[in-house]
């Protein structure tokens with residue numbers, strides 16, 4: 001009986017250790033190592049609003065702390081992200097970079113501010129968040145988000161903004177923030193790690209997703225994609241979709257050119273957004289996610305009065 005009891009407790013102990021270990025593995029599951037001290041937080045499994053429309057984020061570790069790239073869509077999502085970061089490193093999260101102001105990349109900001117991070121963005125998108133942020137949060141249900149999803153979510157604005165380039169020095173690592181011209185928004189930036197050949201492109205790149213183009217500047221966007229083709233970048237983390245490469249940059253260019261041409265042609269003949277959207281959907285390369293954005297793109301960009 002005594003022996004049996006000992007085995008039972010050993011089994012319980014093994015089970016507890018297993019659960020704890022698995023817990024850590026699962027907690028870190030979505031932080032994928034891209035290079036030494038560089039992780040992407042990429043989720044290709046779900047593009048629901050509750051899951052930040054599948055928006056990507058990332059972290060860069062340095063001697064003096066951690067830099068976070070984008071903060072997801074809500075307080076709840078940011079807390080999940082912070083928990084997963086803590087499973088990788090206990091260093092302080094010193095900076096948050098917003099690649100642009102859209103809700104799925106910035107509405108987690110306040111959770112990072114609470115733990116002392118300094119938020120950085122391009123000047124234009126810092127202003128855009130000030131102009132549109134509170135309204136978007138108030139109308140979250142228009143974006144498919146309910147009160148529970150957004151519980152505790154507050155807008156936290158960038159406190160440090162720049163116009164062309166900025167560099168962050170983490171002691172043993174330099175991170176370049178690059179702005180070229182209006183593209184996905186008029187303040188969309190990229191985060192570049194030259195020594196690792198890694199680029200966080202934000203929503204300048206969508207891979208496997210139909211992109212949101214409602215506020216896009218197509219000419220500037222194409223030039224920005226051309227610039228990326230000249231960069232020494234092997235791993236490119238898109239705003240939505242799996243870790244990508246220059247092949248995906250080329251495909252994104254082709255997509256934008258085809259969409260813009262077709263949308264202009266159709267919008268000259270019709271102001272029926274649904275009709276234009278379905279025609280475009282049939283003529284464009286098929287992408288598994290984000291098809292609902294085609295209609296928004298038409299309404300916001302090609303039929304606006």
Ligand SMILES: [Zn+2]
Pocket residue numbers: 100102184203212239
């Ligand atoms: Zn966006």
